Amino acid sequence: MxxxxxxxxxxxxxxxxxxxxxxxxxxERDSEAVAAALTAAGYAAADSESExxxxxxxxxxxxxxxxxxxxxxxGGLVKLKRKRPEILIGLFGCMAQRLKNELLDKMPHVDFVxxxxxxxxxxxxxxxxxxxxxxxxxxxxxxxDSAAALEAMDGxxxxxxxxxxxxxxxxxxxxxxxxxxxxxxxxxxxGREKSRNPERIINEAAELAANGVREITLLxxxxxxxxxxxxxxxxxxxxxxxxLLERLAKIDGLKRIRFISPHPAFFNDRLIDAIxxxxxxxxxxxxxxxxxxxxxxxAMNRGYTAAEYLAIADKLREKVPEMTFSTDVIVGFPGxxxxxxxxxxxxxxxxxxxxxxxxxxxxxxGTKAAKLAxxxxxxxxxxxxxxxxxxxxxxxxxxxxSLVWDRKSPC
Ligand code: 5AD
Ligand code: SF4
Numbered sequence: 001m002x003x004x005x006x007x008x009x010x011x012x013x014x015x016x017x018x019x020x021x022x023x024x025x026x027x028e029r030d031s032e033a034v035a036a037a038l039t040a041a042g043y044a045a046a047d048s049e050s051e052x053x054x055x056x057x058x059x060x061x062x063x064x065x066x067x068x069x070x071x072x073x074x075g076g077l078v079k080l081k082r083k084r085p086e087i088l089i090g091l092f093g094c095m096a097q098r099l100k101n102e103l104l105d106k107m108p109h110v111d112f113v114x115x116x117x118x119x120x121x122x123x124x125x126x127x128x129x130x131x132x133x134x135x136x137x138x139x140x141x142x143x144x145d146s147a148a149a150l151e152a153m154d155g156x157x158x159x160x161x162x163x164x165x166x167x168x169x170x171x172x173x174x175x176x177x178x179x180x181x182x183x184x185x186x187x188x189x190x191g192r193e194k195s196r197n198p199e200r201i202i203n204e205a206a207e208l209a210a211n212g213v214r215e216i217t218l219l220x221x222x223x224x225x226x227x228x229x230x231x232x233x234x235x236x237x238x239x240x241x242x243x244l245l246e247r248l249a250k251i252d253g254l255k256r257i258r259f260i261s262p263h264p265a266f267f268n269d270r271l272i273d274a275i276x277x278x279x280x281x282x283x284x285x286x287x288x289x290x291x292x293x294x295x296x297x298x299a300m301n302r303g304y305t306a307a308e309y310l311a312i313a314d315k316l317r318e319k320v321p322e323m324t325f326s327t328d329v330i331v332g333f334p335g336x337x338x339x340x341x342x343x344x345x346x347x348x349x350x351x352x353x354x355x356x357x358x359x360x361x362x363x364x365x366g367t368k369a370a371k372l373a374x375x376x377x378x379x380x381x382x383x384x385x386x387x388x389x390x391x392x393x394x395x396x397x398x399x400x401x402s403l404v405w406d407r408k409s410p411c
Pocket of ligand 2: 177221263
């Protein structure tokens with residue numbers, strides 16, 4: 001295509017990129033910020049993977065399956081790189097952070113690997129890889145001020161570049177995790193908790209609302225730990241996250257606020273009251289349960305009992321009767337007996353979740369739980385997974401039936 005001044009548009013563009021995202025909503029948000037940074041640096045998004053000159057993979061390492069999926073896809077690009085050696089292939093996200101140089105060693109067709117703390121350097125690393133034909137691993141934490149690095153990742157595509165005016169948007173408010181649940185790789189790959197400046201978050205949300213966004217979802221590995229850097233639980237009556245919700249709710253034009261994922265240990269009365277008294281905060285809370293057995297919860301280092309979890313749900317429902325819940329559960333954690341699983345099932349069916357993500361335990365190297373024998377056979381994990389999914393379905397049928405309008409009954 002030629003511009004009015006006769007210049008060829010293609011020659012002005014540095015290249016076409018395509019990002020494939022694995023894993024959680026934080027990764028989706030990061031991919032959006034990377035796309036914005038690359039667009040600002042003169043690259044453009046390709047319409048499809050096959051048209052791209054730069055292939056980027058935002059990876060996940062929470063479970064082995066997620067890693068295997070990405071490794072299979074990236075490994076399969078050897079042929080493409082042989083055919084088109086000018087193509088650049090780059091990896092970022094949690095798996096890139098976990099496996100670092102190993103990825104470059106094992107996959108000679110990969111050009112660069114960028115760690116979770118170095119995402120803001122991606123355009124620079126990409127330019128270096130292109131110009132110097134170098135293979136680069138930028139995985140050590142940045143020398144830059146960590147607050148600046150945190151804010152550097154808040155870029156967004158303009159509606160013109162995105163080709164749409166979204167009604168809903170993700171807003172990252174904190175990153176990292178200090179909880180060290182025994183099964184979880186996140187604290188090792190995402191580092192310690194860092195919260196963004198509240199004014200920047202409010203400004204970002206206000207700008208989104210001014211651009212037509214009506215719903216925001218606040219993101220963080222442990223969103224309710226916002227502003228509590230370093231502490232494993234808030235003091236009674238204290239919740240900087242509650243304050244943030246209340247401030248965000250004052251933004252004109254914004255209609256709904258959601259958040260994922262809060263750890264139950266941070267759900268104190270202050271936060272429950274804020275949710276109850278702020279109608280813009282959605283009446284659906286994703287509250288990861290993980291297990292309903294106190295023995296397993298302890299081995300998971302979750303920091304709450306099944307009764308404490310239930311008490312949070314009860315309090316929320318007492319104050320907001322229409323409140324619904326979704327959750328994460330891990331089945332087949334080392335040592336999970338049938339009776340432990342039945343305890344999970346009991347609490348699962350007591351709460352009647354609207355939605356639930358049921359995961360089969362997957363040992364992650366370097367975590368505390370990985371030192372325990374992965375004692376539950378795959379078939380048992382699968383069976384427990386299936387049982388909880390069936391329970392979920394039954395609860396949904398019951399709920400849906402209760403909503404069926406009976407024409408014969410008076411309104
Ligand atoms: N095995 C299985 N599931 C896991 N999760 C985190 N780590 C593991 C693991 N090692 C699940 C948890 C968490 C969700 C994001 O992923 O349920 O809440
Ligand atoms: Fe992982 Fe636990 Fe932190 Fe969630 S709270 S990210 S499960 S360590």
